[in-house]
Amino acid sequence: DGGITQSPKYLFRKEGQNVTLSCEQNLNHDAMYWYRQDPGQGLRLIYYSQIVNDFQKGDIAEGYSVSREKKESFPLTVTSAQKNPTAFYLCASSMLGGGETQYFGPGTRLLVL
Amino acid sequence: QKEVEQNSGPLSVPEGAIASLNCTYSDRGSQSFFWYRQYSGKSPELIMSIYSNGDKEDGRFTAQLNKASQYVSLLIRDSQPSDSATYLCAVNRDNYGQNFVFGPGTRLSVLP
Numbered sequence: 001d002g003g004i005t006q007s008p009k010y011l012f013r014k015e016g017q018n019v020t021l022s023c024e025q026n027l028n029h030d031a032m033y034w035y036r037q038d039p040g041q042g043l044r045l046i047y048y049s050q051i052v053n054d055f056q057k058g059d060i061a062e063g064y065s066v067s068r069e070k071k072e073s074f075p076l077t078v079t080s081a082q083k084n085p086t087a088f089y090l091c092a093s094s095m096l097g098g099g100e101t102q103y104f105g106p107g108t109r110l111l112v113l
Numbered sequence: 114q115k116e117v118e119q120n121s122g123p124l125s126v127p128e129g130a131i132a133s134l135n136c137t138y139s140d141r142g143s144q145s146f147f148w149y150r151q152y153s154g155k156s157p158e159l160i161m162s163i164y165s166n167g168d169k170e171d172g173r174f175t176a177q178l179n180k181a182s183q184y185v186s187l188l189i190r191d192s193q194p195s196d197s198a199t200y201l202c203a204v205n206r207d208n209y210g211q212n213f214v215f216g217p218g219t220r221l222s223v224l225p
Binding site: 033035040041042043044045099101102103104105106107 | 117121144145147155156157158159162164201203205213215216217218
């Protein structure tokens with residue numbers, strides 16, 4: 001089965017703690033993305049990557065970091081510098097090129113203890 | 114002005130009726146347009162993509178694009194209670210996938 005997996009489904013963060021969200025895809029997509037969704041709001045882009053070992057900041061990158069060591073994997077770390085991390089985090093992937101559809105994983109809900 | 118605007122709703126329609134969802138965008142350079150459906154607590158799933166002016170039909174769904182008016186819409190015919198969800202409009206502003214901009218979504222409620 002081809003698709004995008006995210007883990008964990010729920011994640012709890014303590015004050016001052018860094019946490020890492022996993023995203024894996026077996027669609028052979030070159031591009032991967034991380035979005036944040038807050039209640040009643042649209043998706044906002046955190047980071048994206050078009051190729052291994054390269055990634056770009058999106059609109060709300062502060063307090064987050066990513067890596068892209070493998071084509072299939074694009075983990076997101078929510079650092080302690082992100083003061084309001086409670087949100088629904090969505091990973092997506094797509095082929096490269098104009099107009100390509102982005103496909104989403106099931107999401108990770110991050111809550112602060 | 115927000116880049117992609119949608120009426121937040123909720124939009125309520127009776128079962129079997131046509132639901133009409135609207136989206137306007139500000140960047141005239143936008144190239145591609147997408148409608149996603151998102152059930153509560155779930156991730157968005159693609160319904161339709163449209164790239165050229167006019168209508169595009171897929172089953173009960175029709176997407177309409179008017180680049181001159183910077184307007185894209187989604188019609189759902191014979192609405193079913195299972196269509197009750199939030200519908201997100203996404204606009205790809207150029208040829209690079211990272212320039213997807215999402216609207217806030219319209220919540221649709223189909224009443225049995």
